[in-house]
Amino acid sequence: MTQYAAIIVAAGIGQRAGLSSPKQFAELNGQAVIDWSLKSFAKSGIFEKTIVVLSPTRMEYGDLLLERFPNIIIVEGGSERADSVRNALDYLNKSDPPDFVFIHDAARPGLSQTVINRLLTALEDCDGAAPFLPIIDAVKVVERDNELRNVDRSTLHRIQTPQAFRFSAIFDANNGKNISFVDDLEAVQSIGMKIKLVEGETQLMKITLPEDFKIVSSLLPNEEDTPIAFPRIGSGFDVHAFENGNGVTLCGVFLPHHQKLKGHSDADVAWHAITDAIYGALAAGDIGTHFPPTDPQWKGTNSAVFLAHASQLVASKGFQIANVDLTIICESPKIKPHADAMQKITADILKIDVDQVSIKATTTELLGFTGRKEGIAAQASVLLMPLV
Numbered sequence: 001m002t003q004y005a006a007i008i009v010a011a012g013i014g015q016r017a018g019l020s021s022p023k024q025f026a027e028l029n030g031q032a033v034i035d036w037s038l039k040s041f042a043k044s045g046i047f048e049k050t051i052v053v054l055s056p057t058r059m060e061y062g063d064l065l066l067e068r069f070p071n072i073i074i075v076e077g078g079s080e081r082a083d084s085v086r087n088a089l090d091y092l093n094k095s096d097p098p099d100f101v102f103i104h105d106a107a108r109p110g111l112s113q114t115v116i117n118r119l120l121t122a123l124e125d126c127d128g129a130a131p132f133l134p135i136i137d138a139v140k141v142v143e144r145d146n147e148l149r150n151v152d153r154s155t156l157h158r159i160q161t162p163q164a165f166r167f168s169a170i171f172d173a174n175n176g177k178n179i180s181f182v183d184d185l186e187a188v189q190s191i192g193m194k195i196k197l198v199e200g201e202t203q204l205m206k207i208t209l210p211e212d213f214k215i216v217s218s219l220l221p222n223e224e225d226t227p228i229a230f231p232r233i234g235s236g237f238d239v240h241a242f243e244n245g246n247g248v249t250l251c252g253v254f255l256p257h258h259q260k261l262k263g264h265s266d267a268d269v270a271w272h273a274i275t276d277a278i279y280g281a282l283a284a285g286d287i288g289t290h291f292p293p294t295d296p297q298w299k300g301t302n303s304a305v306f307l308a309h310a311s312q313l314v315a316s317k318g319f320q321i322a323n324v325d326l327t328i329i330c331e332s333p334k335i336k337p338h339a340d341a342m343q344k345i346t347a348d349i350l351k352i353d354v355d356q357v358s359i360k361a362t363t364t365e366l367l368g369f370t371g372r373k374e375g376i377a378a379q380a381s382v383l384l385m386p387l388v
């Protein structure tokens, strides 16, 4: 179901940068080097999954990253960059293979939306694409001492990352191989796939040597100077009618009742309201936009699927959930005895704490359709905060 995933390889030791810890975790203009790329992918709003590959000896960085970016997935890297990439591809293939994947060096913090968009366009008619810069200095081969031969630099390119691929192409290129590809383009070319180069950017240079920190720092803004992203608020409302049955599912909890709720999915009216509140906060349509009721594949679906999708979208658009407030409106069944269980499972799916989720209920004093016990209504509010 995932269309776009991002892999950020961050398992290197950064020997050439000469720091006491890996360069990708050093501070650069107000935040860690790797945070720049994580925020760029998040800001683009299309990456539903972001994998960060860390060295098995440096997994402690994973906990720190998860505090700042709760929806990323940490995967263990290997001894070469190509091994780290393969581990992440294997993870994606086993869990939920995306249609497309962007593979990026954590050591390149200057990833702009312009480059992401150029790669997306290129992917429309090729299997893999990467940004490049031309070579601007004269290039010579030193054949023997003081014997130099000119090289035609018009055919030479400096290749950057992210490199973007149809997932099946890059997965097949790596599957079962043990080759230390120089980069991921080389991998897909080794199986004859079609690649394209797009214009890169100077600010996307890789931090490799000690002096590179100063250069990249001068090319990027200070984190404090970046415009303030505002909180977003959303509201959701849903109604499902009763029909004969033996219980209702509300916030994923089954409540025995002499009726059930009618619906195309599992009719979890409470989670539908929360899901729509999240989509609303993101201005990303509603459940029907993402899971059309006319599509038979969603028939009987557990509404946890919808809620988890909305939750992933929050992170991929650079936000986190501050709180959820839900009101279930019905005469019966009684909600209170089940509210704690509903709160817990909702918080688990949203990957937030239980105290960020409020679940309450009310009646309409026997008035209207809920008063006549014809169905259940639910309304929710959600506040999203920009990721810091």
Ligand SMILES: Nc1ccn([C@@H]2O[C@H](COP(=O)(O)OP(=O)(O)OP(=O)(O)O)[C@@H](O)[C@H]2O)c(=O)n1
Residues within 6 Å of the ligand: 009, 010, 011, 012, 013, 014, 015, 016, 017, 022, 024, 053, 077, 078, 079, 080, 081, 082, 084, 085, 104, 105, 106, 107, 108, 206, 207, 208
């Ligand atoms: N086994 C490895 C080696 C490298 N990388 C990542 O690949 C990117 C590009 O590699 P490079 O600049 O060579 O980083 P290092 O290998 O860390 O640097 P050095 O060679 O100087 O030690 C970096 O984001 C690095 O963390 C990785 O994920 N796994």
Ligand SMILES: C[C@](O)(CO)[C@H](O)COP(=O)(O)O
Residues within 6 Å of the ligand: 081, 105, 159, 160, 161, 182, 183, 184, 206, 208
């Ligand atoms: C992937 C890469 O950044 C593309 O330019 C480059 O190949 C990494 O090389 P390194 O030797 O691992 O730094």
